[in-house]
Amino acid sequence: MVADDLSIRYRSRDVRSRFVAVRGVTFDLAEGDFLGVVGESGSGKSTLAATLALRGDAGSGDVSAPRICGGSLTVDGTPVRGISAHRRDLLRLRIGYLAQDGAEKLDARLTVAENVAEPIYSRDRRFSSREAGAAVATIVDAMRLPLRVMSRFPYELSSGQRQRVALARALVLEPRLLIADEPTRGVDVTVRSGVLEALLELRAERGFSAVIVSSDLGVIEQCSERMLVLHRGNVVGLGPINGVLSDPVHPYLKALAASRFDTVGA
Numbered sequence: 001m002v003a004d005d006l007s008i009r010y011r012s013r014d015v016r017s018r019f020v021a022v023r024g025v026t027f028d029l030a031e032g033d034f035l036g037v038v039g040e041s042g043s044g045k046s047t048l049a050a051t052l053a054l055r056g057d058a059g060s061g062d063v064s065a066p067r068i069c070g071g072s073l074t075v076d077g078t079p080v081r082g083i084s085a086h087r088r089d090l091l092r093l094r095i096g097y098l099a100q101d102g103a104e105k106l107d108a109r110l111t112v113a114e115n116v117a118e119p120i121y122s123r124d125r126r127f128s129s130r131e132a133g134a135a136v137a138t139i140v141d142a143m144r145l146p147l148r149v150m151s152r153f154p155y156e157l158s159s160g161q162r163q164r165v166a167l168a169r170a171l172v173l174e175p176r177l178l179i180a181d182e183p184t185r186g187v188d189v190t191v192r193s194g195v196l197e198a199l200l201e202l203r204a205e206r207g208f209s210a211v212i213v214s215s216d217l218g219v220i221e222q223c224s225e226r227m228l229v230l231h232r233g234n235v236v237g238l239g240p241i242n243g244v245l246s247d248p249v250h251p252y253l254k255a256l257a258a259s260r261f262d263t264v265g266a
């Protein structure tokens with residue numbers, strides 16, 4: 001994936017909220033690379049994540065969806081700006097996407113196993129149920145969830161468990177690229193590290209690349225080598241985490257560097 005001077009805006013009917021939410025993002029992500037995206041609330045992280053996952057507006061007419069308004073985005077060698085909805089849908093199959101509200105979007109009428117299996121059957125209705133069951137159990141287990149949750153309904157789980165179910169759903173098709181917006185949102189601190197370790201183990205096994213969004217620097221440090229820091233829609237830092245925080249000039253980077261020191265000292 002390559003983003004080159006990528007800018008994203010919303011085109012709400014309300015003129016006051018038609019604005020460029022993310023400006024001039026440039027990075028590349030090689031196979032197996034994990035890139036963390038950090039920033040305070042409203043800095044544009046989810047807007048960027050949805051766009052990278054090709055969930056933005058590509059002629060869908062959805063006015064609430066973010067839209068690329070400058071620069072370019074290339075996924076698997078395909079420039080995505082202006083591609084047809086059909087080609088975009090095919091590309092999407094290679095991307096696992098955990099939206100920020102992924103846990104809330106689980107289907108309350110389906111069990112956990114059915115929710116996780118749903119992308120498999122959306123792709124191929126006649127897929128073998130035995131193979132689908134094995135793929136679901138493997139990924140649910142990898143997300144450090146007890147297998148007994150498979151027969152439960154989402155509302156019977158804790159919010160952190162639901163987030164892990166949503167993450168399992170994003171990974172069940174073994175995507176080449178994962179875009180995970182707050183993968184540890186609501187996840188108990190005692191399990192958080194386990195979930196991030198599980199992602200790293202899966203990377204070692206499957207070799208996928210990922211963009212991991214979090215407002216928590218500790219989460220990013222644990223699962224990625226590089227980070228991109230957003231502040232009010234602008235990139236204020238990009239590179240190896242230690243490098244970005246070693247000599248911060250921007251006030252937000254200074255605050256991030258200080259928070260890291262506090263955490264280490266605590």
Ligand SMILES: Nc1ncnc2c1ncn2[C@@H]1O[C@H](COP(=O)(O)OP(=O)(O)OP(=O)(O)O)[C@@H](O)[C@H]1O
Nearest residue numbers: 010012017021040041042043044045046047048064
């Ligand atoms: N559908 C939308 N229409 C118009 N503006 C939007 C829309 N969604 C988000 N925004 C605005 O875009 C900006 C970036 O929002 P975004 O959700 O990407 O930030 P964020 O960094 O993910 O924040 P948080 O950590 O709180 O989720 C904010 O000013 C937000 O109000």
